[in-house]
Amino acid sequence: MKTLIIAEKPTVARDIAKALGKFKDEKEYLENERYVISWSLGHICELYEPEDYNKKLSYWTLQDLPIIPEEFKFKPKKDTKDRFNVLKKLIQRKDIDTIVNACDAGREGELIFREILLLVNPKGKNLKRLWLSSMTKEEITKEFKNLRDASEFDNLGKASFAREEADWLVGINATRAFTRRWGDLLSLGRVQTPTLNIIVAREKEIKSFVSEKYFELEAEFDKDNFIYSGTYIKDNETKFKKREILENILKNVKGKNGIIESVEENVIKTPPPLLYDLTELQRDANKTFGFSAQRTLDIAxxxxxxxxxxxxxxTDSRYLPSTLKTYIPQIIKAIKFEPYDLFAKEILQIGINFTARIINDKGVTDHYAIIPTGDFSNLKDLTKDEEKIFDLIIRRFLSVFYPYSETKKINLTTKVMDNHFVSSLNFLIEPGFQKVYGKEKEEYPTFIKDDIVLVRDLKILEKETQPPSRFTDATLLSAMENAGRFVEEDELKEALKEKGIGTPATRAQIIERLIEVGYVERVGKLLMPTEKGMxxxxxxxxxKVEELLSPAxxxxxxxxxxxxxxxxxxxxKFMEGIKGLTTKIVLKVKTYSGDYHIKTGSKEPVGVCPKCGGQVYETPKGFTCENVEKGTCDFVIWKKLKNKTITRDMARELLNGNRVKLKRILSNGKKYFDAEIQLVDNKVSFIFEKPKEETITNSEPLGTCPKCGSQVYEKETVYACENYPEKCTFRIKKVMGGREIKRDEVKKLLKDHKTELISDFISVKGKxxxxxxxxxxxSVKFEFENKNAKNRSYRRKQK
Structure with a gap:
């Protein structure tokens, strides 16, 4: 008798075959005297569609909802039916007495296998489970000696079917109900809709945020040729609304020496990071390389x-089980290739310390954290993307065996006259695990109370309060994983702490699904809700279907x-609860008595037509006067304005005679610009503020204007052409990137068209x-320093 092994994919089937011996390739399966190995193609079976239960349900009607089958049924998928038939014949072979589930070791892999067996009765054959955490030959061979009885995973199978059937009930019924009620195809689901709500809620915060201008006075101090900066502080406040206050302080302290009034020193110890689970890997790849969550998952x-x-x-675990303690040294010893071999040797020299941040049996779920396998025979010919993700994983693995890093934090108060400036300085005094990431020990000066320091420079920085940042894949993954902060019940928080919204394996698909159905768009790294999603x-x-909005x-x-x-x-009991929820959602849609429309929102007027006095209403493409249909008025505000969308709130402001500020508008010349819009002669027009006349404050010319050939001078707030602004538009703002641009830098810029590298710019986030x-x-632009990629060659050293 033989054993049939069913893998999730053909590549996995062939890897298993290589580990178990020689096999004859029968095209649709592999066979030898002991085993038959075949494969699925992911999910090759699926739940019935509503029309499979009853043909009349192929037509979407509200009166037929909710659709709740008495018994859920499955069918082979049309596009993979041939593959299903191959497995069916193999399962029914009389010479096969044991079937091994070798699909992925998790909820989905369990479901794929059990769906097949629902449609093909194994008729009393022995059912076993192969549970793999890596695809090396050694791991496959070891786990085949420890096959587990399939019945051990019955509860996992029950949860898998329950999740699939619950998604079907809520998704099918909510999508059909909302689509038929509002006449537009609307996709809803138990995971994608609360995820969309998180993105939309952030967008609302951003749009309602009122930015406020403030000023800071920054001083540059010289302590024995060590330059440090300090921010003026009064009554524990460093941000001031009135520039004049700081201008007076600047005049008083300019040219004076300072004295160090207080010194506070602390050493902060930082532990190595935890090992990667999928979500953390996706976050880092998005932050470091701009990869989407799905792209990182595919590469991994x-x-x-x-x-x-x-x-x-x-995996959703960031720990390793104690059973791997004997295997970890072997992996580290196998790292004999640049640039990681030096770190591996150092770890072996200092000794491997298995802390609770590495080994934690309780923290391991279906799988342990992502680590290298120790089999590095396939390092050649990695793609650039594969190199990047592998580099993240192997560096994280090595870093956890290093000691804590130590940072010396020095808080200073520097006094100039009776004015105080605060500074916070950080120096890496023991790199520890950060050595793996190229960090080195930093020297630091000694600060003593009453030391005299020179005031080298003073500048007033003009800043604005910033709204919350839009989500990226990285920050949205965090919001999905830590959805417990949206929930009050402690027990539910614990569940979300472990799983969050979705699972590590499905979160990337959820994000891509929201983009696919047109609810979210990816703009660079940012994820922004579309008007349809909002x-x-x-x-x-x-x-009032709160159940579809809340992570709860x-x-x-x-x-x-x-x-x-x-x-x-x-x-x-779980399924009864889901059926009750489904019925509740459908009932709320059926009994809704409001007049909200998905394309136009509320039917309330947006404002009064400035041309004829009629009411302006929202339409799918714009905001139109009610008298347009009568032919007595032609007023309309179109929603599309270059690369921007005019929202209902914006239209209301325009109709009230106000200006609306837009940022990053894409010009016809494919350049971005900021501007305000306003109704001028009943049409939306861009409003550009005319620059005010400024007097020349230094009569020494700085260079030649690149636009008209005249001389460039220093003025009150800009360095500008002498003909600016009437006859020439060339100017350079005195403050760029949170710092004042110096005269010498302007001279070099005008002469060579490029400055030296400037190291003290400050971003809007204060970095x-x-x-x-x-x-x-x-035009003057930033050009960022070219950071050469770290050496990621995988050439083995010749021994």
Missing amino acids: QNLYEKRKLITYPR RLIELVSHV LTGEWEYKLLRIEKGKYDVD NFKAYLVLEDG
Whole structure:
């Protein structure tokens, strides 16, 4: 008798075959005297569609809702039916007495296998489970000696089916109900809709945020040739609304020496980071390389399946089990290639310390953290993307075995006359784990109370308060993973703490799904809701289906699904709750009596037509006077304005005679600009403020104007052409990137079209950055320092 092994993919099937011996390739399967190995193609079975239960349900009508099957049924997928038939014949072979589930070791892999067996009765054959955490030959061979009985995973199977059926009930019924009620195809789901709501809620915060201008006075001090900066402080306040206050202080302290009034020193110890789970890997890849969550998952899956370089990537654990303690030294010893070999040797020399931040049996779920496998035979010919993700994983793995890093934090108060400036300085005195990331020990000066320091420079910085940042893949993954902050119940928080909204394996798909259905768009790294996405969330709020908006819904399901997996919750009780929820959603849609429309929002007028006095209403493409249909008026504000969308709130402001500020408008010449818009002669027009006349404050010319050839002089707030602003538009702002641009820098810029590298720019978030100023086509731009990629060659050293 033989054993049939069913893998999730053909590549995995062939890897298993290589580990188990020689096999004859029968095209649709592999066979030898002991085993038959075949494969699925992911999910090759699916739940019935509503029309499979009853043909009349192919037509979407409200009266047929809710659709709740008495018994859920499955069918083979049309496009993979041939593959299903191959497995069916193999399962039914009389010479096969054992079937091994070798699909991915997790909820989805369990579901894929069990769906097949629902449609093909194995008729009393022995069912076993292969549970792999890496695809190396050694791991496969070891785990085949420890096959587990499939019945051990019955509860996991129950939870898998419950999750799939719950998604079907809520998704099918909510989508059909909202679509038929409002006449536009609206996709809703238990995970994607609360995720969209998180993005929309942030967008509302941003739009309602009122930015306020403030000023800071920054001084540059010289302590024995060590330059440090300090910010003026009075009554514990460093931000001032009136520039004049700081101008007076600047005049008083200019040219004076300072004295160090107080010194406070602390050493901060920072532990190495935890190992990667999938979500943390996706976050870092997005921050470092701008990769989307899905792109990172695809690359990691390739490094796992094809390259055999890393362990199972779809994990939500950041720890290792104690059973790996004997295996870890072997992995470290196998790291004999640049640039990681030096770190591996150092770890072995100082000794491997298995702390609780590395080994934690309670912190391991279906799989442990993502680490290298120790089999580095497939390092050659990695793609650039694979190199980047592998570099993140192997550096994180090595870093956890290093000691804490130590940072000396020095807080200073420097007194000039009777004015105080505060400084916070950080010096890395023991790199520890940061050595793996190229950090080195930093020297630091000694500060003593009453030391005299020179005041080298003073500048007033003009800043604005900033709204919350829009989500990126990285920050949205965090919001999805830590959705407990949106929930009050402690038990639900714990469930969300472990799983969050979605799972590590599905979060990337959720983000891509929101983009696919037109609710979200990716602009660079940013994820922004579209007008349609904003309207959908507003509609669901109007209908009062809070269950589709709140992460609490996912938290409740995940909590109960986890208990089902552990055999502590009844699956029938869970499904009864889901059916009740489905009925409730449909009832709320059917009984909604408001007049909200998905394309135009509320039917309330936006404002009064400035041309004829009629009411202006929102339409799918704009904001139109009610008299346009009568032919007596032609007033309209179109929603589309270059690359921007005029929202209902913006239209209301315009109709009230106000200006609306827009940022990053894309010109016809493919350049971005900021401007205000206003109704001028009943049409939306860009309003550009005419620059005010400024007097020359220094009669020494700085260079030649690149636009008209005249001389450039220093003026009150700009360095500008002598003909500015009447006859020439060339100017350079005196303050750029949070610092004052110096005369010598302007001279070099005008002469060479590029400054030296400037290292003390400050971003809007208050972080320092380095850049050059370059002159291109009469405009001044930042050019960032070219950071050469770290050496990621994987050449083995010749022994």
